[in-house]
Amino acid sequence: MAFSKKPLAALAAMALAATLAACGGGDSDDKPGGGTAEAGGNAIFLNGPRNTEHWDPQRMYIGRDLNNSGRLFYRSLVAFPASNDATEGTTPVPDLATDTGTTEDGGKTWKFTIRDDVKWEDGKPITCEDFAYGASRNFATDVIIGGPANYLFTYLDIPSGDDGLPQYKGPYTGKGQELFDKAVSCDGQTITYKMKKAWPDFPQSAASLRYLDPYRKDLDKGDANNFTIISNGPYKLDGQWKEGTGGKFVRNENWDASTDSIRKAYPDTWEFREGDSDEAIYEQFLADSGDAQYAVTERRMPPSFYSRIKEAGDRYSRVESPYVDYVLPNFNSPVFKDANCREALKLATNKTAWIKAGGGEKAYTPAYSVVNPNVPGYKENPAFADVPDEGDVDAAKAALAKCSAPKPVKIKFTYSGGTPTSDNQAAALKESWDAAGFSTELDPLEDTYYSVIQKPDADFDVTWGGWGADWPSIGTVIPPLFDSRINLTGDSNGNDYGNYKGGPEVDKLIDDAYAESDLDKAADKWAAVDAKLGEDVAYIPLEITIFNFVHGGKITGYANNISVNGYADLAVIGVEK
Structure with a gap:
């Protein structure tokens, strides 16, 4: 199943012991590789079939994409350092x-001063x-869609x-x-954000996501800039990004390493490739020949390769992810406007068959909420x-x-397809739904996914989603979704x-949870929502995803960003010359 999902970041040190269990810390199969x-x-970074x-x-x-862009360009x-230490x-x-950042009123006002020695x-x-x-671009909801x-x-x-x-x-x-x-106002290089209510974890949000990143007004072309990269990091795009093919990143001569304590920028170039199947990627990795020797990926090992894990040696890593997979009835569908139809779909869903088709217990554990069990507030x-x-x-x-x-x-059923695993999982759900009396048409999307299902008039009755808390709080799961x-x-x-539109009852439950200043009581209110x-x-809910990764033998300093999202940390990875 295509794994293009959302990030996990940090709320506070007191939550870390719980969250690291979800992120794979200390797993006996976890081994760094490459010296x-x-x-x-x-x-080389292999995006696989998911553009x-x-x-x-x-x-x-x-x-x-949040992980890779924040490490390269x-x-x-603020940002999270390249460290898997719990704190x-x-x-x-x-x-x-x-x-x-500084706040003198408990998080209702935040101030940051921008360095005067950083450049585009x-x-x-x-x-x-x-x-x-x-920040202002986020409010153009007819143009800046998806963030x-x-x-x-x-x-x-x-x-x-x-x-x-x-x-x-x-x-x-x-x-x-x-x-x-x-x-949002500027005084010289100091920016001030004023909130309508306290936001004590605002810095965590800025470090986790990219929506507060700076942007060049003079270069903004709205939707036409969807694949335009205006770099302020160690790499810049060489030419244009080609959707479905990828692009090459070269050194940004206006990045000064002395201003950046996070990104080591070891390779001279990073080439991103899109289009190969998961099976093709892992055949190359296990053979460890040619370009694959210099590559990493976010594609999980297909279940058909599990018997060959030993071939990878210390190039294999297993990381428990922060992500939960789930399916959603479309409330715009004539079928699922009826609560009885939705209840039937719930009762007919065979998550055991979905998990088995996706690789079994090595790939997943069952989920009983859209919230990961290791997020504080989970019930x-x-x-x-x-x-x-x-x-x-x-x-x-x-x-x-x-x-x-x-x-x-x-x-x-519209789902993120294009791989044998994802198609087998969809077929498993179809079998269980059809056994209950549904007649299910499978509709795999093989190139782009979220940008399709995010259209209010998209033609589907059921769809798939995957989510991880933006930082360890149930409040970063329920309202965003x-x-x-x-x-x-x-x-x-x-x-x-x-x-889904819950109406006044759900709106009030959400507002009450936001208004609660006591974190434990707020968590109880989010659980009620x-x-x-x-x-x-x-x-x-379907399952909690486990990452099984392999990387090339000439990759050096390989590390998964276990304490944040589980992906390969491109800030510290190098290659043999």
């Missing part, structure tokens, strides 16, 4: 800012205004309009610009607690008999892929 990293040479959907920092929300106010690896350090790839200085402009703008909508001190969205509509129209300028969702992992076909048939849709109930007020617009459903989502069958 000490060296400078020079040419490295990059956005390089625009304000639109990026896929864990792989995008810098932000150090998840504590933000200054990046383009001189410190990790063309040599122009990075300014406070560049950061303000980058985590919901956090700014929730916290930044900008009033909402009748549509429930901020009255500021972004820099392209300028409507409400004065409201934004009061909330097993009662709506799924008593449903057998194999599903309950008889109960599903009884629920489906009450469904108002014509029988058999025809549904289209299911708060319709910050997701549903005329042009996008944001991360609410099933177009999750329980309501389960009652409405807003989603159906």
